[in-house]
Amino acid sequence: MTKRLRQTAILFLLSISIGIISNFVNGNGIPLIGDWPASGGSEAAVSPSAEENDPPFISLDEAAALFQTPGVLFIDARDPEDFELDRIKGAINVPYDYLPDDDYEGYWENLANEVPRDRIIVVYCSGTECELSLYLGRDMVHYGYRDVRIFYGGWNDWANAGLPKEQGE
Amino acid sequence: MNRFMQNDYLSLLTRLVVGGIFIYASLDKISQPSEFARIVYNYHLVPGNLVNLVAIILPWVELICGLSVISGFYREGGILIIGFLTVVFITAVGINAIRGVDLECGCFTVSSRARGNALSLLYRDLLLLAVCIYVWLNRSQRFYLFRQ
Numbered sequence: 640m641t642k643r644l645r646q647t648a649i650l651f652l653l654s655i656s657i658g659i660i661s662n663f664v665n666g667n668g669i670p671l672i673g674d675w676p677a678s679g680g681s682e683a684a685v686s687p688s689a690e691e692n693d694p695p696f697i698s699l700d701e702a703a704a705l706f707q708t709p710g711v712l713f714i715d716a717r718d719p720e721d722f723e724l725d726r727i728k729g730a731i732n733v734p735y736d737y738l739p740d741d742d743y744e745g746y747w748e749n750l751a752n753e754v755p756r757d758r759i760i761v762v763y764c765s766g767t768e769c770e771l772s773l774y775l776g777r778d779m780v781h782y783g784y785r786d787v788r789i790f791y792g793g794w795n796d797w798a799n800a801g802l803p804k805e806q807g808e
Numbered sequence: 809m810n811r812f813m814q815n816d817y818l819s820l821l822t823r824l825v826v827g828g829i830f831i832y833a834s835l836d837k838i839s840q841p842s843e844f845a846r847i848v849y850n851y852h853l854v855p856g857n858l859v860n861l862v863a864i865i866l867p868w869v870e871l872i873c874g875l876s877v878i879s880g881f882y883r884e885g886g887i888l889i890i891g892f893l894t895v896v897f898i899t900a901v902g903i904n905a906i907r908g909v910d911l912e913c914g915c916f917t918v919s920s921r922a923r924g925n926a927l928s929l930l931y932r933d934l935l936l937l938a939v940c941i942y943v944w945l946n947r948s949q950r951f952y953l954f955r956q
Binding site: 642643645646647648649650651653654655657658659661662665667668669670671672673674675765766767768795798799 | 838839840841842845846847849850852856857858859860861863864865867868869871872873876882884885886888889907
């Protein structure tokens, strides 16, 4: 048994050393201690690539409060596949990766019929590992939406908190 | 039964399968640590400040233990760790399936397109665990680069 423990320990130590060394040598290495955003509750998760003029980031609590507010629209930036599987109740799908390249302006004109520009908009995607909500939020502001907020904790935080959801097309 | 547990060719085959799977699984993660760190983070099972360390080290554990099982270098340690990791994966996927989290597997690729169904993932991991147990129990001494 001690032989197995010794082997296990040596293999682990070997992996740790090579891993750390290769991370230093490797051109696309990452910091050993990551600064990952907190999520859930009253603290708003913020994208690491957020810039000064970006729409405000809101917390799970704020998103849940807006969910109760009449007139607020939730926009799901994920792929249609994920949207159909599970989403925030009442959300509208604007799949950022699938928006048309050719008539982008026209797309936004059409969307304004379904999603009026004067509403409060909450954009989300799957969670803090996904940037679609940020990109979509920026575009919505650019195309005339007046009050866009980014719920960066996204679907994962919403599902973890057991808040209302729905499925299907 | 005894012959089944000592079969040289089955030993070689199962070691190649298990070791090969872990080596293959490690490569994409080693080449893109930041993408893999995102996936680890998304499992929400590791404290935020340890996410990067796990993302840096875990793929190397997979690679080195995969090589160990195939070559016979510290074979018993290697298969113990691989079995343990498989149990960890099963637990992690299971917990997130219960939470209803939208999970990227991060098994063989760091691409977000590889979003498996949790149940099929669990079946796959359980099958892998069964093969690991066989490798552990097989007493064959042949087809090793390093003598046991």
